[in-house]
Amino acid sequence: xMPAKPILWIVVPCYNEQEVLxxxxxxxxxxxxxxxxxxxxxxxSRVCFVNDGSRDATWQLICDFAKADAHYIGISQSxxxxxQAAVLAGLMEAxxxxxxxxxxxxxDGQDDIRxxxxxxxxxxxxxxxxxxxxxxxxxDTFFKRFTAEGFYHLMxxxxxxxxxNHADYRLIxxxxxxxxxxxxxxxxFLRGLVPLVGYPSATVAYERHERLAGESHYPLSxxxxxxxxxxxxxxxxxxxxxxxxxxxxxxxxxxxxxxAVVAALLGxxxxxxxxxxxxxxxxxxxxxxxxxxxxxxxxxxxxxSKHRPRYIISERTWAPYExxxxx
Numbered sequence: 175x176m177p178a179k180p181i182l183w184i185v186v187p188c189y190n191e192q193e194v195l196x197x198x199x200x201x202x203x204x205x206x207x208x209x210x211x212x213x214x215x216x217x218x219s220r221v222c223f224v225n226d227g228s229r230d231a232t233w234q235l236i237c238d239f240a241k242a243d244a245h246y247i248g249i250s251q252s253x254x255x256x257x258q259a260a261v262l263a264g265l266m267e268a269x270x271x272x273x274x275x276x277x278x279x280x281x282d283g284q285d286d287i288r289x290x291x292x293x294x295x296x297x298x299x300x301x302x303x304x305x306x307x308x309x310x311x312x313x314d315t316f317f318k319r320f321t322a323e324g325f326y327h328l329m330x331x332x333x334x335x336x337x338x339n340h341a342d343y344r345l346i347x348x349x350x351x352x353x354x355x356x357x358x359x360x361x362x363f364l365r366g367l368v369p370l371v372g373y374p375s376a377t378v379a380y381e382r383h384e385r386l387a388g389e390s391h392y393p394l395s396x397x398x399x400x401x402x403x404x405x406x407x408x409x410x411x412x413x414x415x416x417x418x419x420x421x422x423x424x425x426x427x428x429x430x431x432x433x434a435v436v437a438a439l440l441g442x443x444x445x446x447x448x449x450x451x452x453x454x455x456x457x458x459x460x461x462x463x464x465x466x467x468x469x470x471x472x473x474x475x476x477x478x479s480k481h482r483p484r485y486i487i488s489e490r491t492w493a494p495y496e497x498x499x500x501x
Contacts, residue, residue: 185264227254
């Protein structure tokens with residue numbers, strides 16, 4: 175008896191993407207058709223669009239796609255909750271509806287769709303997670319390339335297990351999603367959380383292209399926010415660095431006190447207004463930075479303790495009036 179072909183859901187988060195969706199939606203559908211024709215996945219595979227509280231015609235387009243072809247489906251969040259929550263919503267929806275594997279990909283067309291063929295093949299060969307890794311960053315500016323690669327190196331130095339040059343283009347099996355459902359973090363950083371689950375993994379290299387249409391909804395401020403969330407959500411080393419910094423300055427301060435006492439006893443003290451101001455400003459600045467980092471951790475503890483839902487699905491294309499709570 176031939177084994178059943180796996181059901182694939184391509185999970186596509188969307189936020190104000192009315193310009194690019196008409197271009198990329200047929201590309202995703204064609205990939206489903208190609209994988210099905212090759213006998214790699216079941217014809218029950220789907221392209222699942224996740225509307226992240228868009229204010230334009232994105233949701234209407236998704237509904238139109240679903241009416242035109244059964245391979246298109248869509249869910250809509252009750253409000254904008256961010257890219258990571260949108261991806262998670264799609265992954266959990268796929269898990270709840272019998273998908274054997276998922277591939278998350280942005281809808282802007284920058285990630286090479288052809289890498290999915292190799293991802294699925296590696297899954298069939300035994301990998302439970304397959305990470306899409308950028309082979310080069312020629313389309314990025316020097317600043318973005320430098321800061322992005324620096325971020326990956328920094329995360330590894332801080333002890334976070336993340337894949338270098340990997341964003342959110344990845345294949346995840348239902349087995350991994352079942353285990354991942356037990357992770358209840360409100361502060362989501364998926365590219366750092368998925369490796370924590372474990373299971374056999376592989377990588378697929380691909381070239382990243384220019385956005386096909388529309389404008390990026392991930393400016394520098396959001397990228398910096400995601401990076402800081404990743405650091406503070408996955409590592410407590412910044413707190414330890416603050417402790418070490420405090421010990422170093424405590425030792426230096428003790429040496430300074432001894433020097434001041436000896437200088438006073440020898441009668442060689444002089445007025446040092448400038449040096450005093452510099453020391454006060456330096457110590458004050460360091461203390462404020464340390465308090466800020468500690469406050470960030472306390473804020474995350476505060477948010478986690480509330481156990482608020484990470485996403486709420488308000489509509490589905492196959493049940494448009496059903497409202498179902500998820501967390």
